[in-house]
Amino acid sequence: MDSLTRPSCLVRSSLHRSLFFSYKMTSLREVRASVSVQEPEALRASALDLLVTRRQQQPSAAIITTTVDSTPPGRVTDDPSLKSTWAHRAWVACGCASVLATLAKSGIAAHGDATWVECLLAGGLGYLAADLGSGVYHWAIDNYGDAGTPFFGPQIEAFQGHHRWPWTITRREFANNLQALARATAFLLLPVDLLPGEPGLHAFAGTFLGCLMFSQQFHAWSHGTKSRLPPAVVALQDAGLLVPRAMHMAHHRPPYNNNYCIVSGVWNRLLDEAKVFQALEMLVFFRFGVRPRCWSEPTLEWTEEVDDRLPS
Incomplete structure (x- = not known):
């Protein structure tokens, strides 16, 4: 291409880009017809005339500006998705009442009997099992399924979004954070409470x-800063009783x-060193052909977006 034709081509290219991004300004056929026979200066003037003419023909109401709200949850102080509703509070109350009723039934059955030792041991096993259960569940919803998965979809979406905006959990109100697990706890403990006196069970x-229901609160505390947490919570975390x-x-x-377990985290080291979850991932892959998300390179959904307003 020689030096005489190059400026004309550059002007044509600039014109094409301008016309492409203007809302219904003109068709490419009109543009090509207008640029094919004119020199650079005349071409520029013709292009301006075309733009002015087409904009005058368009009614002002036809110019639509679309904004995309990319604000993550928690950026807005009064984000309703982080607030507790009366329904949330009612479910948490039901869950807590179910746990207390079950433990009270155990204590009454064991009162004045040597089975209180059995109850203490059973409670300790329940605490350890809750930490293990929280890890298995956390691993599963972190790596498999999506928002459209039946029944578990909302939890999967929430946990996967948590990797991008982990700090939002510290702004979620108490009942909002616990209500889903409290609902499950109330339903699962109901048949247990109807059983005859079995203090160990x-x-x-x-x-x-109870530990599983409150695991989301333990999880929220693990994202808090030490200076903002209650001293008792910090002491329990330092003692390894909370994650x-x-x-x-x-x-x-x-x-x-x-480190999937979020009750006390006591199982994390053993599970990670023994590569238990990696073995389960291989089993799922060879049996069902499904790859876990952690096998792929981290995407935006896994990369934390830092909130600069949080204290260090």
Whole structure:
């Protein structure tokens, strides 16, 4: 291409781009017809005339501006999705009442009997089982399914979105955070409460489901800053009775495939060192051909978006 034709081509290219991004300005056939026979200066003037003419012909109401709200949950202080409703509070009350009733039934049955030792042991096993159960469930919904998965879809979407905006859990109100698990706890404990006096069973079930119900609050505390947490919570975290902050923060760093347990975290080291979840992923893959998300390179859904307003 020689030096005489190059400016004309550059002007034509600029014109095409301008016309493409204007709302229904003109067809490409009109543009090509107008640019094919004119020199650069005349071409520029003709293009301006075309733009002015077409804009005058368009009614002002036809110019539509679309904005996309990319604000993550929690950026807005009064985001309704983080607030508790009366329905949330009612379900949490039902869940707590179910747990207390189950534990009370265990204590009454064991009163004045040597079975109180059995109840203590059963409660301890329930606490350990809750931590293990929280890890298995967390691993499953982190790696499999999506928002359209029946029954578990909302939980899957919430946990996967949590990797991108983990700080929102610290702004979610108490009943809002616990209501889904409280609902499940109330329904699952109802048949247990109807069983005749079995103090060991009631102690195990009450502790197990109670810890699972509150696991989301333990999870929220693991994202809190030490200066803003109640001293008792910090002491329990430091003692390893609640999942420590540093342990759970490791789950939010690549490769995002460890430290899944969120009650006490006591199982995390054993499960990670024994590669239990990796073995389960291989089993699922060879049996069903489904790859877990943690096998893929992290995408935006897994990469944390930092909120600069949070204190360090």
